[in-house]
Amino acid sequence: MNHPSTPLQAEGLSRRVYPFIGLAIVGLVSLHGFAAVTTSLALGGAMALGVALVFIPLAEIDTPARNGVITAVPVIGGFVLALHPLWADGTIYGVLSSVVITVLGGALVLLPWERIPRYLHAISPIGGLAVAFALEVQFGLSILRSFPFVLLPLIFLALYYTTVEFAVGAVLAVADLILVTFVNPTSGDPAAAVLEALLLVAFGILIRRVVAQLQQNRQAAIKAEAEKSVLLSDLSLRNQDLQELTRLKSEFLATMSHEIRTPLSGVIGMTGLLMDTRLTSEQKEYVETIRVSGDALLEIINDILDFSRIESGGVRLETVEFSPRYVVEEAVELFAEAAVNKGIELVLDEGADVPDVVIGDPGRLRQVLINVIGNAVKFTDSGEVVVRAKRNESKGPGIAIHFEVVDTGEGLTEEEAGRVFAVYSQLDSSTTRRHGGTGLGLAIARMLAELMGGEIGVESAKGKGSRFWFTALFREAPASSQRPKSNAPLGGTTVAIIDDNRTNRTILERYVASWGMRGRSFESGHEALREMRRAAGSEDPFEVAIVDLMMPEMDGAAVA
Known part of the structure; x- marks a missing residue:
């Protein structure tokens, strides 16, 4: 013992x-x-x-x-x-x-x-x-x-x-x-012998105390290690329980969302059919309210369903050939009408280095773009929303593409930017009242970006707008799938770029230059017409004009 x-x-x-x-x-x-x-x-x-x-x-x-x-x-x-x-x-x-x-x-x-x-x-x-x-x-x-x-x-x-x-x-x-x-x-000498004997005992006491302290420390370390093992075991069990609860919650949400969406689709469909019948103006207003509310509710349910599926690990990425350029253009086009209705500029800037074809999941890329662009359009009341895409250097195999959405909207404080990608995050109650939503959109965007091997972030200042960005990793498509680029028919063509928005002019200048065309930019319709008339009598007239439809003083239709 x-x-x-x-x-x-x-x-x-x-x-x-x-x-x-x-x-x-x-x-x-x-x-x-x-x-x-x-x-x-x-x-x-x-x-x-x-x-x-x-x-x-x-x-x-x-x-x-x-x-x-x-x-x-x-x-x-x-x-x-x-x-x-x-x-x-x-x-x-x-x-x-x-x-x-x-x-x-x-x-x-x-x-x-x-x-x-x-x-x-x-x-x-x-x-x-x-x-x-x-x-x-x-x-x-x-x-x-x-x-x-x-x-x-x-x-x-x-x-x-x-x-x-x-x-x-x-x-x-x-x-x-x-x-x-x-x-x-x-x-x-007997006195020396006594002194030596006492020194001997003192040495023994020192050894005893040192070894006892070492042994005590060792026992304390063993006890602490045992307690740590018990704690880690308990944490592991609790983590398993939490994962199981999360899975059950996600399954429940997915099931309920599906069950709600089925009858809601019938309501929205029948509302559309009802709009095509002979209704009074008051009845049409009521039916339109039902349709808008139904669409909003369906969007909320879709967000909950997507989130629960991603959280439970039920989402698997597709691997098909697609054009990232087309996906970005398609996502921007979806918000063109909303941007026009709010009186803001919606600009697309795709880098020439973005591949024509890659292998990945176009549906999930489109979903992230829609969430981020939709968020920017929703919170921008004046100014512009610029969507950019460019190729990034990849640290490993594959093609990394960087997407960003820059707006001149409300902007975020440092604290708000830190939690904007959190689940069920809305900045305050006034946000819900003014814009609606579940607060899941950007959380879903974060999860999908990470699922595609990338990351997501935001740079913002209150009152100065925001810059949301994310990256995604795709596999390189075979060379046979790449579309050959030929700008020969456009080479040397003189183009007039007419737009009151400086960002739009800069982007269009870069595009026409990459196509081998010669472009000149004008800030107003009056200035452009004056130069175009002057050039018409010369040996180098303008052959093409790219005109912004909405401009002050003289819009695109008047210029045409």
């Missing part, structure tokens, strides 16, 4: 005692000097056995006491060889001392430690006393030379036994050193 005030565990003492025995044998041998060890087979063999015993705990072998005398053979042999100078002269005292020391060393391995009361272990420094006493009487060695034989058992007590047992051992160790000094007065 591991005693609470014991720095190290007591199990396996028969194995742990080997290093101390080995050090004792090495200490006995080293007393005779290097020359004696190298010239004596007995001392050399004892030194080898002592070193081997020191390293036994590092070996992957079991050395329990129940293996009997076999485990004590190297210990007994080591002591017999190390004490060779003590018993070789044949004196009774030398032989008796050698036998006692050898028996004590062998007993350390042979004794069943778990059956011996722990307090008896505390008298182990008696072995040190016997060794030191024999050396002092036989050879008259200094007290410092007998130090190791008291230090070893004291360290052993400090590491493996309780505070009381260590205290008993420390007292015996001090008595050991003092007794040797008084028995052999020539060995040293």
Whole structure:
């Protein structure tokens, strides 16, 4: 059992005692000097056995006491060889001392430690006393030379036994050193011996406290690791429960959305048929209100259905060949009427590096574009909405395309920009009252952009408009699928670009230049007509005019 005030565990003492025995044998041998060890087979063999015993705990072998005398053979042999100078002269005292020391060393391995009361272990420094006493009487060695034989058992007590047992051992160790000094007065000053003994005990106390603190830290680390494992296991279970709840919620929303959408489609369809019948102006107004409300409700349900399917992992991207240019143009065209009705400019700027054909999911790309463009048109009351597409450098295989929608709308604060892509996020209640919606549109756009291997973001300032952008990754289409580009029929054609919007003029200038045409821009219809009439009488007249329909003073129809 591991005693609470014991720095190290007591199990396996028969194995742990080997290093101390080995050090004792090495200490006995080293007393005779290097020359004696190298010239004596007995001392050399004892030194080898002592070193081997020191390293036994590092070996992957079991050395329990129940293996009997076999485990004590190297210990007994080591002591017999190390004490060779003590018993070789044949004196009774030398032989008796050698036998006692050898028996004590062998007993350390042979004794069943778990059956011996722990307090008896505390008298182990008696072995040190016997060794030191024999050396002092036989050879008259200094007290410092007998130090190791008291230090070893004291360290052993400090590491493996309780505070009381260590205290008993420390007292015996001090008595050991003092007794040797008084028995052999020539060995040293008694006062110095007492000081050395106290230093020895202090050293043992230091070892005990350091090892105890290390062991305490180790136990605390083990406990913390166990608690962390329990916590991680609990978090894993909770995460699984949360995932299951999310899946069930998404399935429920998907089912309910589908069940609601089916009868709603019938309402919207019948409303359209009713509009084609003979109705009074008041009845048409009522039916139109029903149709608009039905369309809005259907849009909300579609958002919920899409979100639940994406969240539950039910959306799989298609891999078909399509034109990203056409998808962008189609998405912009859907909002052209809404932009005209609000009196804002809706501009498309596609880079020449955008491929004609790629492999991916055109439906999901269109859905992201519609959400982002629709959001910009919805929140812009004046100015313009510019939709741009260009090719990005891809870090891996595939084609990365960067899309952005820049508007001159209300703009966002830093805090609003941070949560605009969150689920069910609407900036405030006034947003819902003025514009409606579920707050899922941009959240769906974020999820789809990530599903297509890209990302989405926004840069905005309150009152200065916003710039929403996202990227998507597509596979490259075979070369045979790419449409050849030929601008030969347009080369050299002179074009008049007439638009009061500077952004539109810049974009159109870039387009006509890429087609090999020569373009000139005019801000107003009056200025354009004046220049066109002047050029008509020259050798380089304008052959084509691109005119904005809605301009101040003179619109496109008047110019035509």
